[in-house]
Amino acid sequence: MQCFDAPCTAACPTHIDVPKFISMIKSNNVIGAAEVVKTSNALANTCGKICPEEVFCQSVCTRGKQDSPIWIRELHFFATQYEKDNGFSATKVFPKSKKTVAVVGAGPAGLGCAFELAKLGHRVDVYDGRIPGGVPRNSIPSFRLAVRELESDTKFLSGFFKLKAQAVDKKGFEQIRTSHGATFLAVGLGQDRMLGIPGEKLKGVIPVLKFLEKAKANSTSMKIGKRVVVVGGGNVSLDAAATAKRLGAESVTLIYRRSEKEMRVWRSELEEARKQGVEIRFLVNPLSIVGKTNVEGIKCRRTRLSKRKDRSGRPIPVEVKGSNFVVEADSVVIAIGQTIEAEWLGSVERPKGGYVKVGKDFQTSVPGVFAGGDMIAGEGTIVQSVAHGKYAAHAIHEYLTAM
Amino acid sequence: MEYQSLREIEMYPVRDLSYDFLGIHFENPFILAAAPSTDNLDMVRRAFEMGWAGAILKTTSVEGTRVDLTYPMMSTFDHEGRKLFGMGNIDLISEHHIDTVEYNVRMLKKEFPEKMVAASIMAGRKEDWQSLVERLENAGADLIECSFSCPQGNIGEDPGKMLAQSVSATELTARWVRDAATKIPVSIKITPHVTDIVEIARAVKRSGCHALTASNSIQALMGIDIRSFAPYPSLGGKSTYSGMTGPAIKPITLRTIAEIARNVDIPILGTGGASTWSDAVEFMAVGAGVVEFCTVVMHYGFRVIDDLKSGMSHYLDEMKFSSPVAIVGKALPNIVMHDDLPRRTVRSHINEKLCIACDLCYVACRDGGHMAIDQQSSKVPYVDRERCVGCGLCQHVCPVDGCIEMRVAV
Numbered sequence: 173m174q175c176f177d178a179p180c181t182a183a184c185p186t187h188i189d190v191p192k193f194i195s196m197i198k199s200n201n202v203i204g205a206a207e208v209v210k211t212s213n214a215l216a217n218t219c220g221k222i223c224p225e226e227v228f229c230q231s232v233c234t235r236g237k238q239d240s241p242i243w244i245r246e247l248h249f250f251a252t253q254y255e256k257d258n259g260f261s262a263t264k265v266f267p268k269s270k271k272t273v274a275v276v277g278a279g280p281a282g283l284g285c286a287f288e289l290a291k292l293g294h295r296v297d298v299y300d301g302r303i304p305g306g307v308p309r310n311s312i313p314s315f316r317l318a319v320r321e322l323e324s325d326t327k328f329l330s331g332f333f334k335l336k337a338q339a340v341d342k343k344g345f346e347q348i349r350t351s352h353g354a355t356f357l358a359v360g361l362g363q364d365r366m367l368g369i370p371g372e373k374l375k376g377v378i379p380v381l382k383f384l385e386k387a388k389a390n391s392t393s394m395k396i397g398k399r400v401v402v403v404g405g406g407n408v409s410l411d412a413a414a415t416a417k418r419l420g421a422e423s424v425t426l427i428y429r430r431s432e433k434e435m436r437v438w439r440s441e442l443e444e445a446r447k448q449g450v451e452i453r454f455l456v457n458p459l460s461i462v463g464k465t466n467v468e469g470i471k472c473r474r475t476r477l478s479k480r481k482d483r484s485g486r487p488i489p490v491e492v493k494g495s496n497f498v499v500e501a502d503s504v505v506i507a508i509g510q511t512i513e514a515e516w517l518g519s520v521e522r523p524k525g526g527y528v529k530v531g532k533d534f535q536t537s538v539p540g541v542f543a544g545g546d547m548i549a550g551e552g553t554i555v556q557s558v559a560h561g562k563y564a565a566h567a568i569h570e571y572l573t574a575m
Numbered sequence: 576m577e578y579q580s581l582r583e584i585e586m587y588p589v590r591d592l593s594y595d596f597l598g599i600h601f602e603n604p605f606i607l608a609a610a611p612s613t614d615n616l617d618m619v620r621r622a623f624e625m626g627w628a629g630a631i632l633k634t635t636s637v638e639g640t641r642v643d644l645t646y647p648m649m650s651t652f653d654h655e656g657r658k659l660f661g662m663g664n665i666d667l668i669s670e671h672h673i674d675t676v677e678y679n680v681r682m683l684k685k686e687f688p689e690k691m692v693a694a695s696i697m698a699g700r701k702e703d704w705q706s707l708v709e710r711l712e713n714a715g716a717d718l719i720e721c722s723f724s725c726p727q728g729n730i731g732e733d734p735g736k737m738l739a740q741s742v743s744a745t746e747l748t749a750r751w752v753r754d755a756a757t758k759i760p761v762s763i764k765i766t767p768h769v770t771d772i773v774e775i776a777r778a779v780k781r782s783g784c785h786a787l788t789a790s791n792s793i794q795a796l797m798g799i800d801i802r803s804f805a806p807y808p809s810l811g812g813k814s815t816y817s818g819m820t821g822p823a824i825k826p827i828t829l830r831t832i833a834e835i836a837r838n839v840d841i842p843i844l845g846t847g848g849a850s851t852w853s854d855a856v857e858f859m860a861v862g863a864g865v866v867e868f869c870t871v872v873m874h875y876g877f878r879v880i881d882d883l884k885s886g887m888s889h890y891l892d893e894m895k896f897s898s899p900v901a902i903v904g905k906a907l908p909n910i911v912m913h914d915d916l917p918r919r920t921v922r923s924h925i926n927e928k929l930c931i932a933c934d935l936c937y938v939a940c941r942d943g944g945h946m947a948i949d950q951q952s953s954k955v956p957y958v959d960r961e962r963c964v965g966c967g968l969c970q971h972v973c974p975v976d977g978c979i980e981m982r983v984a985v
Contacts, residue, residue, distance in 0.1 A: 201889060563578035
């Protein structure tokens with residue numbers, strides 16, 4: 173197609189020049205195509221594998237108005253994998269500034285920021301107590317993103333900054349902040365939200381991040397029983413349900429208090445979960461988890477949608493009296509969202525204890541401290557986090573240059 | 576500040592693609608052919624800013640030359656759903672006055688001293704050819720290209736016929752321009768529509784002109800509306816023959832360049848059907864020193880220069896060539912006459928692992944070859960080695976890359 177001012181490029185949070193890289197694949201300049209992708213998106217292979225194209229580039233493809241959209245993400249992935257397999261292209265020598273920046277968290281936002289800062293010439297220390305990669309490395313199920321795909325990015329990126337294998341606490345944060353010209357926070361949402369209903373302490377109740385991380389790290393030793401119930405309604409709950417099925421659970425039931433229409437999920441993930449045999453029960457609210465020491469089931473009540481809407485614009489579910497029932501279960505996975513795990517953030521402002529507040533330039537309430545990724549926007553996509561990191565790097569560069 | 580609209584930071588080194596040709600420094604081998612894309616100062620400026628190494632401004636002539644354009648002038652040859660496999664035009668030379676073209680040369684050389692700025696000219700009488708050369712040379716042009724091959728006929732004594740279709744007229748006219756050019760090289764743009772291209776090339780060589788531009792568009796009838804019987808492009812139901820350019824004519828140009836390069840020692844500017852960096856490599860491999868582009872730019876815009884440069888850079892790296900000059904003429908020793916071809920026994924070989932059992936090779940061989948391929952129900956077709964002569968048809972109809980190859984029989 174080669175549209176001009178292409179809507180796909182505008183729709184991509186990192187603004188990859190899609191017509192350009194596709195024209196390069198067409199001319200058999202596949203390495204050149206990969207270079208175009210990587211110039212805009214530091215996590216090129218990861219995004220090429222699992223970016224929800226249905227909401228970004230492909231959803232607005234001009235060709236879709238004529239027949240069907242171009243498979244942009246597949247072409248992107250083909251190019252970057254080809255480059256990885258043939259040896260990463262040598263990068264140019266970037267300018268050298270005397271400024272240092274600390275990046276806390278080596279997930280998509282942190283890596284995106286660190287690489288862009290390196291391109292701008294700054295020395296970057298990336299702090300993360302775990303293997304770099306964040307959510308894509310630790311909790312996105314292997315069947316959606318294999319570790320090797322993420323590593324084809326982290327391997328390339330690791331040459332551009334110093335990785336400090338340390339988790340950050342209150343003292344450490346102060347020390348890092350004062351010893352660098354600027355700090356970028358990108359630790360994501362590490363704390364599982366719980367339901368606050370009786371029985372959550374029972375053996376067999378697993379918060380979703382712990383569940384997914386354990387499954388990705390070591391799926392063979394995981395014991396989850398035959399019947400698994402997942403409570404939630406977002407993409408992460410679908411990942412958990414599909415993972416449970418793959419771990420060998422005979423029945424997996426996802427319970428969600430609203431209806432399918434209100435689910436905030438990528439349709440491809442919903443289809444995948446259903447294909448795996450996950451049973452989804454809509455309009456069901458959990459009341460308590462039952463059992464003696466181990467989980468035996470989850471007591472629920474039916475709901476109906478009221479006419480009133482909540483802040484998200486979705487109808488508020490109300491319980492239907494006398495409709496209690498119990499779903500038997502050996503494990504219950506709680507997947508109702510995550511919050512920031514960060515007592516160490518100190519005076520960094522978080523309205524109502526929620527996400528970190530930043531300005532247009534990604535700067536927090538503490539001067540010189542910037543933030544991006546899920547910390548500022550809630551659970552989002554990888555590509556959005558990479559974009560936060562990338563554009564925050566330019567704001568940091570401006571901040572450092574003005575100093 | 577809008578961080579989202581920032582320009583990307585370049586992260587890959589830019590490979591040097593520059594070299595000298597005809598005593599002119601070229602930033603890279605990619606220049607714009609004389610065409611609508613080079614008829615406007617702002618358009619050429621934009622092309623230069625985007626990385627084109629040079630431009631040949633649209634053909635101009637002397638004052639008073641009638642440029643009787645008529646519209647629409649473009650039509651295309653689309654093939655199996657692909658647009659613009661070939662493009663036809665019934666355009667003529669620039670409508671701009673020679674003063675404007677002269678001014679454009681001056682401005683471009685002032686603003687872009689490192690770029691190659693050439694002018695293309697066409698005339699009839701000796702004094703007209705010579706005054707054009709003088710004026711444009713004085714304006715600062717790096718090169719003059721002379722169109723001896725406009726498919727709509729040349730201005731002059733014998734309209735409808737191209738100058739470069741006559742050996743004697745080519746030599747005579749080329750001498751006029753050669754004599755007028757005192758400082759800069761002159762290239763004669765020729766047509767492949769001749770019985771013997773080598774004769775024409777020799778005539779140019781004898782004239783003393785510095786180079787040849789090979790070659791102009793192919794005269795074509797672009798198509799007929801099968802219900803109204805109006806030919807394309809239809810001007811109220813009437814039309815005429817077009818000059819066809821674009822990917823469809825690439826093999827014709829390749830042969831023209833190769834045949835000149837094999838027989839005449841003269842620098843060649845390659846043009847006619849190149850769209851990609853690999854087309855440029857092919858043009859250079861058969862003897863072109865630089866490559867002119869037109870139709871691909873008219874289709875996709877000046878931005879195609881990004882892939883031309885990137886693709887050429889990666890190609891040179893892969894081949895361990897230090898400069899594009901290393902490509903020039905590389906394929907010429909491999910082009911021989913039919914009598915000199917190796918005579919071996921080859922047979923078709925189908926890779927069973929790659930075969931998708933579409934049976935296209937079977938039907939092509941059955942009805943267009945030697946009935947040497949047998950269909951095996953839902954299995955890979957089988958080559959009868961007794962019947963197969965090794966013609967290679969099956970290999971080219973096969974939709975799977977590398978599935979069928981011709982192997983030397985032992």
